[in-house]
Amino acid sequence: MKQRPIRVLQLGSPAGLYGAERWILALVRHLDPAKVESVVGVIKDDPGKADPPLIREAAALGFQTVTINAPGRINLSAVRRLRQYIFANKIDILHTHWYKTDMIGFLAVMGTRCKIISTPHGWSKEAGFALKCYEMMDRMIFPWLDAVVPLSPELYAGLEKKFFVKKKLTFIQNGVDITEIQACKNVHPQLIQWKEQGFFILGYIGQLIHRKGLDVLFNALSMLDKNLPWKLALVGDGPLRPFLETLAKDLEISENIMFFGFQGHRLEFLNGFDVFVLPSRLEGIPRCLMEALAAQKPVICSDIPGSAELIKDKKTGYIFKSEDSKHLLQKIVSVSTHHPEAKKMASTGKQKVCNKYSAGRMALAYERLYTQVL
Known part of the structure; x- marks a missing residue:
């Protein structure tokens, strides 16, 4: 008798489509559908909001979805409904x-x-x-839990020190959907217009939160030579947006920055960037950085x-000292004035991601883990 596929419920956040x-x-x-039948779900804690983006996107891709309504930060009715x-x-x-x-899954x-498996994506700094x-x-x-699979070597190392957790740990290399990136050829019209006007385009895709270090980027841009025409495209949203809008005005660079908010077609923006900048204070292995490399874009982080797991300075991209706006400024100038070098690094970075960080390779490892825990 043929064995049915393993049924796995991926339970994520009801927030936006981020990392x-x-x-x-x-x-x-x-994941091979003959081996793993996937369901994508969320616990929706705000009944007033529309369907969570993760659910909409998963349904559009043809996957079964479930939304468990349980208002409030921790609502024990979610345990009963999930169970x-x-x-x-x-x-x-x-x-x-x-x-x-x-926590809700553990109780359910x-x-x-x-069985229950957790993938920690990082901790708040x-x-x-x-x-x-x-x-x-x-x-x-x-x-x-039956298995804990940290997303990065740093997360793994931190949990490995905890004796009772160590035996549950498995490390699976993070991966990015290269086929999705290669399939997108379009560029957002606003970025096309900027290019026609001769602007050097810097870009960021992600949440507008403190740990992303966007204030460091703004300070660096305020020191750029006035002879370099530039624009910054911020794709994403978050609680820091009002602060960043005020900061841009105070630094007199608001005319050069556009807040696009959350965008379903983020790759159309990525395709139009001259450089992708990630000035974060804390990350696991950032997916946005892997996507930028897979799209063969010069990166600064x-x-x-x-x-640093992904970027080797002047080999696969540029690295600056965290919190150092002047050092970041130097890297931005390097990318804008040394185009052949930046393109060569971008090509090397793409090769690294394709060889080591593909979602296909990651999925095979998870298929093996799912079989093992059962």
């Missing part, structure tokens, strides 16, 4: 990707045959007291461990 959500979509697209769904749909593995889904599978407590509680349940 973790893109990661889930890349994984399910590359009911697991039983009704014969879910074999619950794969969680966020402190909230980890207790006493069932369903400057979290408030409440968030620190939630993340600490998250790590405390790791020893009771801070010298934090997650980014």
Whole structure:
């Protein structure tokens, strides 16, 4: 008798389509459907909002989806509803990707045959007291999960020091959906217009939050030579947007910066960038950086461990000292004035991502893990 595919419920965040959500979509697209049947779900904590972007995107790709409505930060009714769904749909593995889904998922599978795997995508560097407590509680349940798969070597090393977690750890190299990037050839009309007007275009795709270090980038841009015509495209949204808009005005660079907000077709922006900049204070292995490399774009990033895993200075991109706006300024000038060198680095970076960080390679490793935990 032919064995049915392993049924895996990927439980993600109801927020926008950022790194973790893109990661889930890349994984399910590359898992062999003959071996793994994927369901994509979220716990929706705000009933007033529209369908979560992750759910809309997964449904558009043809995957089964589930939205569990449970208003509030921690609502125990989510445990009951998730448990009911697991039983009704014969879910074999619950794969969680966020402190909230980890904790609710852990309670939901207790006493069932369903296994649970967590993929930590990173911890908050400057979290408030409440968030620190939630993340600490998250790590405390790791020893009771069936597997914990940190997204980067740094996350793995941090958890490896915790004796009771160590035996549950598995490292699987992060991956990016290269086929999706190669399939997109379009460039956003606004960026085409900027290019025709002779602007040097810097770009960023991601959340507008403090740990992304965008204030460092703004300070660097305020020191750029007035003879270099430039524009900065910010694709994404977040709570820091009002602060950044005010900062741009104070630094007298607001006319050069456009906030595009969240965009479903982010690759059309990426295709139009002359350089992708990621000035983060903390990252795992950032997907946006991998996507930029896969699109063969010159990149500049801070010298934090997650980014340094991908970028070797003056080989696959440019690295500047974290928080150092003047050093970042030097790197921006280098990219804008040394085009052949920047393009050569971009080509080397693309080759590295294609060889080592493909979503196909990552999916094969997860297929093996799913089989092992069962």
